Amino acid sequence: MSEITFDGWTCPLPLRDYPTIVMGHGGGGKLSAELIQHLFLPAFANDALTNLGDSAVIQFEGARLAVSTDSFVVRPLFFPGGDIGKLAVHGTVNDVAMSGAKPVYLTCGFIIEEGLPLDTLGRIVDSMATAAREAGVQLIAGDTKVVDKGHGDGVYINTSGIGVIPPGVTIAPNRAQAGDVVLISGTIGDHGMAVMSEREGLQFESDIVSDTAALNGLVTDILAATHDVHVLRDPTRGGVASALNEIARASQVGVVLDERTIPVNPSVQSACDMLGMDPLFVANEGKLLAIVPETVAETVLAVMRRHRLGKDSAIIGRITSDHPGILVARTGIGGTRVIPLQIGEQLPRIC
């Protein structure tokens, strides 16, 4: 670890604007980034952490392992298309898979609120077990804590995951290069709007269902076709916009989206329109962004479209050496708008 004197540690200036934690600190936007940059990184700095991928890459004997951790605090616990248990498995499986790793093991920590009906817990645990089996991962260690009634929200779940990175694969958020092509594996915004509509009791013309799914099979298919993949990312909290902003910064490149090519379910689009939201910022839990060299883009697209979870895949943008660190979108009417990292989040507690 680096030589930081922790005794003299004080909150650096940018954090001083917010002397207490606000919801946005958990939103995957600017506030989350500040917390990481100014608090966690200086304290814990090491190479694996500084990489800031969805998972850390470590070496054991001959094996390169991807390791990731994620806590889930979604409200409500059950929502159209999924539940907190499924989400907790998929979320960490996906974070591990975004290094190109094959996820193998999960650990699971439950923080349960006193008074939670046991059959609710049973349903969640079953859902996790089914999701783990389907994703081909084993749950190898667990822990249960109980907190007093009124603290917690039924159950919070942490999962950590370990996967094996195949030889010859190097995928990381800082590997995007000018000329690369940006692909998305399907429609965006479904998860966030499904949770939101359930929680707020909103009725839309047609039902919106979370896309929560394990993406490791899709990643396996892509890597079977080519190892020439620069970045993979599942655009969860903060959506596609936040994921691409982070990649633009990490790789010091610009990203140009063609807004008309981004697949959005009509029901999600109209719900977003009604609520004044932008689907680019809404969370997904079963989609991935792939950034690959132009030479393999059509191949990767074809592979993705053949997979059950990638049938609506599309090429949605390009990496450029112009405006490094900045994400822009060409709009339907031919203009260009900058899409900044949001301060906090549009939809709190969606994962």
Add this chain to the structure above:
Amino acid sequence: MSEITFDGWTCPLPLRDYPTIVMGHGGGGKLSAELIQHLFLPAFANDALTNLGDSAVIQFEGARLAVSTDSFVVRPLFFPGGDIGKLAVHGTVNDVAMSGAKPVYLTCGFIIEEGLPLDTLGRIVDSMATAAREAGVQLIAGDTKVVDKGHGDGVYINTSGIGVIPPGVTIAPNRAQAGDVVLISGTIGDHGMAVMSEREGLQFESDIVSDTAALNGLVTDILAATHDVHVLRDPTRGGVASALNEIARASQVGVVLDERTIPVNPSVQSACDMLGMDPLFVANEGKLLAIVPETVAETVLAVMRRHRLGKDSAIIGRITSDHPGILVARTGIGGTRVIPLQIGEQLPRIC
């Protein structure tokens, strides 16, 4: 994974007595055991999990890794001798070390309550960083979620850990054998009583301080002297009594403690007497139980006593083939009492 039909899953009978989660389900006693046996194990069953050690043992290439996860919900966040951050590092480092592994990496998931002062979070993060540096582990992946004010208690922390088990070392809770000797690395009950006295505002004649500490250095010293160690266990939730009950069951042996030989700080003993508690059931966060063959017991004791964290080490009991699964204590006046697994916990929320 085993072939269980999850669709038809229902709460088995023993859980039906408690249709909702109660505090005791997180207490490390009988209720915790029921939750594990009747809910988590049937759902997630696999060899690594079924072993029920403090950590799971997995194989990667040539390396055997120990993996563990633990969530921390202690109230208050700061207590004499430590804080939730220190505890979160020590707890998982120790769980990994109890397989004889050298802990190397930690992940960390924060669930933070809206409104937590940033400098409180900063103090906790600093404390974790210092604890990690002192224990020689790197924090390689993290996650932050924020929950609404009033939910959560400032901060909950999950840590997961990965360590490397040295060749030739096989330490597990089911390896205790008749004739083995039981050692403890120091006084018991300090952590639980320190947290309790802080939380309840109790004043005792002298200050009680948590023993929270990373035990991996002590384990390294023991293993440098001999690999002939059968069981290591840090008696946290539920104390020495619960740890030894679990080992008795896992190994199908009896355990006989000599109560007079168990080191207890006088201030902890008198606080326990005053409150009608038994230090055998009070949590420790910087102590280990070692169960070793009689032939090496004196050597191991000498090594432990030379270590800063083991100077009060003592031989406190024996493993017997009588009364398998049962823990008994010979009392000061020559009697013998059975020490059962408790239903729930004397002191909730101590880790």
